[in-house]
Amino acid sequence: MKIPVRNRGGVTILQPTGKITIGIGDVALRDAVDDALAAGSTSILVDFQRASKMDSSGMAELVAAFKKVKESGGEIKLLHLPSNIRDVLTITQISRVFEIFDDEDEAVASFN
């Protein structure tokens, strides 16, 4: 599974689809972030609009991504979290780490 990527105003937007769970979705997220960093992107926005579910493996990749991007001098932020994913990110307190947006324009502008 490869995560669709687009660019807007210098921000790399990753749009995972379906389950971000153990074995497939979590690996796809890791690969997409690694590819974005390798391509020189330092502003990464993960758009969850088409994501349906995230388990602890997906969350582990999300916090690993935050760490990697930060160490590269960049920022990674979250957009359009469905209520179920927002729920588990709140319970695990991962939501405290990330800036979270509901509006793409606002999210993209926040990197500047």
Next chain:
Amino acid sequence: MAEQVLQIKVAISSRFENIDLVDAVMEAAMRHFGFDEETVERLGLAIREAVANGVRHGNRQEPTKKVELTCDLKQDVMALRITDEGSGFDVDAIPDPLAADNLFNPSGRGILLMRAFMDEVAFDFDNNGGTQVTLKKSLPSPPSDAGSEEDES
């Protein structure tokens, strides 16, 4: 509902892709039991975490080893047992994923989610190998028809 009314058993070989099968079976079952969609989502994730732990940490993805799930409905409670063939682990040694120093740790959140969403979570370890995770959740109350009875009186 004092007596057991239903039992579901699912066994999978230890491959990540098989976890989705357990997920699909249990989500359909829990809708049938009357849980609302939000609760099905939450309980499904807790069950997924227990099964995934068995596949990854217990059986170390050895396809010849099985993770088995048994779901019993008894006394208005959904009780699940998830077993693997691994060597067990020390539950108390798992770092608290909510501690500030552990926020970036890769592990520990699965058990946190099980405890957040289920009424009871227990871990038992067989001397001959294998971990058994027990998850319990009270069934939702059936819709009350008391109102219609009052209307008739």
